[in-house]
Amino acid sequence: VLNSIVPGGPAEQAGIRQGQVVTHVGDRVVTNGNDLIAAIRENAPGDLVTLVVDGQPVDVTLGAETG
Numbered sequence: 001v002l003n004s005i006v007p008g009g010p011a012e013q014a015g016i017r018q019g020q021v022v023t024h025v026g027d028r029v030v031t032n033g034n035d036l037i038a039a040i041r042e043n044a045p046g047d048l049v050t051l052v053v054d055g056q057p058v059d060v061t062l063g064a065e066t067g
Contacts, residue, residue, distance in 0.1 A: 003033075014060040016053055024052035 002020050005012050016022075022030050025039035026049055043049055045064040050057050 010060050010063045014051075014058050016051070016058060016060070020053050022051050022053050023055075025049055 002011075002016065002018055002022065005016060005018050022036055024030060025036065025042075028035075028039045028042075030036045030039055040049070040062065043062055045062050047062050048059055049062060050059050052058075
């Protein structure tokens with residue numbers, strides 16, 4: 001379950017909201033927050049990745065790392 005979404009960030013721009021569940025990043029299965037972070041970090045800023053969010057595919061263009 002996504003606990004927070006960065007305002008104006010790539011996820012929000014793709015229509016993803018707090019409280020939704022991500023189960024895949026590309027072909028990789030995500031079972032917890034650490035899996036999600038690791039799967040996202042395997043990609044570079046600007047990459048287009050497909051997340052499965054609440055059972056639906058959502059394309060997200062990754063932004064630059066902040067913080």
